[in-house]
Amino acid sequence: QVFRVTAIPDESPTELARKAAPLMRYLEAQLGMKVEFTPVTDYAAAVEALVNKKVDLAWFGGFTFVQANARSGGKMLPLVQREEDSKFRSVFITSDPAIKSLADLKGKDVSFGSQSSTSGHLMPRSFVLQAGLNPDKDFRRVAYSGAHDATIAAVAAGKVQAGALNISVWEKFVADKKVDTERVRVFYTTPSYYDYNWTVHADMPAAQREKITKAFLSLSRDDAAGKEILDLQRATRFIPTQPDNYKGIEAAAHSAGLL
Amino acid sequence: MSLCAVDAAPLAAGTARAPVLRGLSLSVEAGEAVAVIGPSGAGKTTLLQLLACALRPLAGQYELDGSSPWRLGSGDLRALRGRLFLAPQVPPLPPRQRVVTAVLAGCLPGWSFTRSLRSLLYPVDIGAAHAALAAFDLEDKLFERVDRLSGGERQRVGLARAWVSPAKLWLLDEPLSALDPMRTSLVAQALVQEARRRGVTLLASLHHVEMALAHFPRIIGLRQGQVLFDLPAAEVTPALLAQLYAQHELELASGQMPEQALLAQPPLPQMVCR
Amino acid sequence: MSLCAVDAAPLAAGTARAPVLRGLSLSVEAGEAVAVIGPSGAGKTTLLQLLACALRPLAGQYELDGSSPWRLGSGDLRALRGRLFLAPQVPPLPPRQRVVTAVLAGCLPGWSFTRSLRSLLYPVDIGAAHAALAAFDLEDKLFERVDRLSGGERQRVGLARAWVSPAKLWLLDEPLSALDPMRTSLVAQALVQEARRRGVTLLASLHHVEMALAHFPRIIGLRQGQVLFDLPAAEVTPALLAQLYAQHELELASGQMPEQALLAQPPLPQMVCR
Amino acid sequence: MKLYPQARLSIGRRGLAACLALLGLVLASFATLDLQWAQMFSLEAARSMGRFVAEFFPPDLSLAFVAKVAFASLETLAMSALGSLIAACAGLLLALGAARLHGQDSALARRPTRWLLNALRAVPELVWASLLLISAGLGPFAGTLALAAHTTGVLGRLFAEAIENCSEGPGFALRVQGAGNLRVFLYATLPQVLPQLISYTLYRWENNIRAAAVLGVVGAGGLGQLLGFHMGLFHMNKTATILAAMLLLVALVDLLSDRLRRALA
Amino acid sequence: MSGSSSAGAVPSRDPAWLGRVFWLGAAVALLWPLAVLTEFRPWILLEPQSLAVTARFLADFFPPKLELEFLRMVALEAWRTVAMATAGISLALLGAVPLGLLATRSLSVSALSGRMAQGPAALRLGTRWLLVLLRSVPELVWALIFVRVVGLGVTAGVLAIALSYAGMLGKVYAEILESGDTESTRTLLRNGAGRMQAFFYALLPQNAAELSSYTVYRWECAIRSSVVLGFVGAGGLGQQIDASMKMFNGAEVATMLLVFVFLVALADTISAALRGALR
């Protein structure tokens, strides 16, 4: 019996696989069965796979979770999330000195991440809408880079004038000096919302759910192995979560017409 | 086999084109050997294609073996086609194929599918192919590729295909055009004799009038899509031939008799080897 | 033009193949009209291709206009080729092309590139094409597509191409094979006369021995890649012809004279229209 | 009956080796991949596929959306058509260099041109698009150029092979008469291969309609961008409309090519 | 017939002329909206600013990334891709060959004499529509269908490739078989040979070289388009290059493009060998 895990490709699949490896080893030990991680390049594929029980555990964004929940008729159970995910934020970045606020985006080329991304598309879009702009009408062109790191690259290369992405990826890029902060800067940061989580199918036996939750919750920064995993996941620690946390995102998706 | 007041236009003729054969009637008994002669563009090829059920008459009736091919179901039509053989004017040989395969392709209607597949790997009836080629003095090219043959050799390969086919009706379109005079005569004789021996009906279009007269008992003269004459070979007179081949302009030029016009030209086929 | 002890194998012959022409020597003066006759497979086509600089002799010398084509630079060779015209045995007409374009293709060597491009859009010299077709009684097909012509009509289109070309040497491979007897004679006459009028050297391979004797002053008999005879038409005897066309087996069969063997067969080309 | 040793099918040793190597490759491929056939043929499998397909119905036919799809289709059509047209012209030019026009053609440019064509087509459309997006900016222009660049490589090679494959006769007759290579091509080779060239171009056009779908994802616009968007959001009814539009476009081109080929035949 | 039937008079005008002028005009009229819709402005490629950006990006290509670890990954992915493409194409052939033959007009017995009979014509039309359906549904959609059945992984990707390539190959096979000289095939059919017999004795020998080189070309395409395999987690070189491209990682892209060029050259060699053997 193999325990299958996948993740939405909010970063490039090679990166995902690299990040996942130690966590998978840890889960293998905790669950006592072989754990296999399959990185995909399409959000929809990850959703379909969990909804149809072709994988057992999936790393979803807030919006992907809402989508999966809707497609499975409410049979998705979010188990745990990073502490950061309970107050997640997105940033808008630009390399164009003329852009200082959301209103300046009018008539510009703007890149989101994937269309199914929470922090890369749904929430930025909903805050742009709240600011009184309609991306489909007011932006000159909307591009979907597919992943957060790709959005940074597109803005840095001047392919688009502005982009929206996940704050944690941005901070990681800044910390690693992978981006020239002289040229590319943040001009708007969104209010916080619930985002990523680890989700299972509701048909999974309760005992196993328990085991998984416990495994995540007992990860700590005190031992070397736990620290490595948490660092790679860019998490301080994991906390339990529940479906109700995502009602806000569901509402935002409805109002943005994405669901 | 009988044609009754048939109009026909060549395959792939553009749309709305005047028929090439107009109101043609003719009937041929089983086992007969008939030569079709006539000027270039008279419709000989079209006639042979019509008889081979390769094209559907625009008007009129065509009967073969007592049945009308275009009323038959597709299975029957195919069986009927298996009983006739049309050798086109330019031998239709796929390049790179070997002579033995090209010849044995004539047997296909009588072969099962597996047998024909097997024959691609190793020719199943080399003997038959060899015999057919030998009839045309070409047995030494048995394993040659068809695109390495001379013009006359290719034509004979096309005829060898008729030879091995199980057909009961041979429709040969200018079978002698690329052959040297000696072979012309030998091949014509061989074809007529073999057809008689097998009881095969033979229709050949020919430009070699002397061959037609010498070897074929019955001659049909075709001109502008119509039968000008249909006579036993002995009754075909030079005057008739002159009329058959007379050219448009000459005919119209003046009150000149067509026959005289023809004879005013340098001699037509003239005896050389006697 | 002269050939000296030439060996040659056809284009695209497989490797390590015996030459088809063996030790052939022959010379033709400018303005002569020569008929090449011989049995199927004798090497007539190969000889004409050799003369047209289409294939390089394996051994021996070939001179044209006093220069050896294969020693020329490519520019000179191309200019030399512009002065000759080869009409292959099967008329080389791309399907779907119109007759007028196919005929005018004969003018290409004399045209600038832009002119030839323009002619694709709108034929630049309809008059010339029309005149050439009229010489072969085909002017009404001027704008027809070549794949909608009968066999004989196609052949005449090929000849019309020679007619419009600026060549000084016509090499015609069986130009009469698909024509009816009346046209055979007219076309042969027209070709020889026009060649004489223009001062063009004419070499044609023929199977119509009677035509060759009637219209061509000089006859070359080719057999198994070698010249059997090379005589004025008047000196070609039936015995020589019999020897030329005698078939292998018959020759070997016994002590029988080849001539008698030939005559024992049903009559060779025989006069019909007198 | 005599035995004829020459009668065997004559495939060269090189050919035999090539066939064996191919067979080996196929076997090795299936062996190294862990393909799961078992799950394919269960009732459950059919049912779940059926459910997926059922979600597509009914397609979203609201006026606003159909109008949006129609415009996107037009954009895709324009992008793919112009890209293919440019590619056909450039491909034909390069094919002349890449083909051995006749048996004795020394074809000096053959090698380098082939390498150029190979390089053009080795780079996938997507990579071309990403490259060109940088210099040409977001939008259909970059997509058009990307399609044109890749398709030039593909068509150039296919054209070169068609030219090399076509029957020698007509070209031979003109060449021995001293007509230049280009003229022989125009008057003898082109009329023969034209249906094939057109057929390849139309086929590539159709292919490019689908490729434009992939390009849409990188921001080149058209149906592809719509498809990526709605498919990703599981808007199955809208996806169905887009799929229908693609189906129609492909069928249209298919019909067109069928007609054109028959008109040319 | 030419317009002038009176022999002798030289026709003054090519009757095809008007038609040609019309079609030329129509082509220009069509090209214009195309250029507008695609915002066709080639000159912006040459603006100094976009040239600079491009040059910067291309400069990244050199030197290609040649770290051992990376090379090992690329080699592994390359083999996986080749294997999956081969498997996909082999499966595609199972569908493409029969469908392609069904859709071929020149193998139709009833079409020998002009029009096809109704039954076969309907069958042919149905086959063509099936082929259209197979190839116009994007691979991603096929992949998602199969994810439901076989889960994430190689199988779904290979099946998606197999289906869409069956559609493409089937159609092109039919077109290749129709476009060449069909005289020898028709002669055999006319003389009563069966369809398959005519196929093996005339159509196949004429077109084998063309068919095989097209198949090899498609195999090569499948390698390139293995992006689709990434959708469902089967990996592959196409997916890698897509990822590196998105990251504007020129060095990695350069290495993988070199691998592609190598694979393309390999495909060409195979194709040439097959061609050589088949002629």
Ligand SMILES: Nc1ncnc2c1ncn2[C@@H]1O[C@H](COP(=O)(O)OP(=O)(O)OP(=O)(O)O)[C@@H](O)[C@H]1O
């Ligand atoms: N595919 C075609 N489409 C239209 N017209 C054609 C086609 N084939 C032949 N024709 C025309 O039909 C007439 C008769 O052609 P057919 O081939 O039957 O003549 P033929 O008697 O065989 O002549 P030949 O002795 O020259 O072979 C000719 O005028 C020719 O131009």
Ligand SMILES: Nc1ncnc2c1ncn2[C@@H]1O[C@H](COP(=O)(O)OP(=O)(O)OP(=O)(O)O)[C@@H](O)[C@H]1O
């Ligand atoms: N491409 C080729 N490769 C190899 N051998 C060939 C090739 N073409 C012709 N031959 C052979 O060369 C010999 C001479 O052929 P050629 O075509 O010159 O004969 P020909 O005199 O023109 O005959 P025909 O009157 O039948 O046209 C024949 O035996 C033929 O089999």
Ligand SMILES: [Mg+2]
């Ligand atoms: Mg005819």
Ligand SMILES: [Mg+2]
């Ligand atoms: Mg010859």
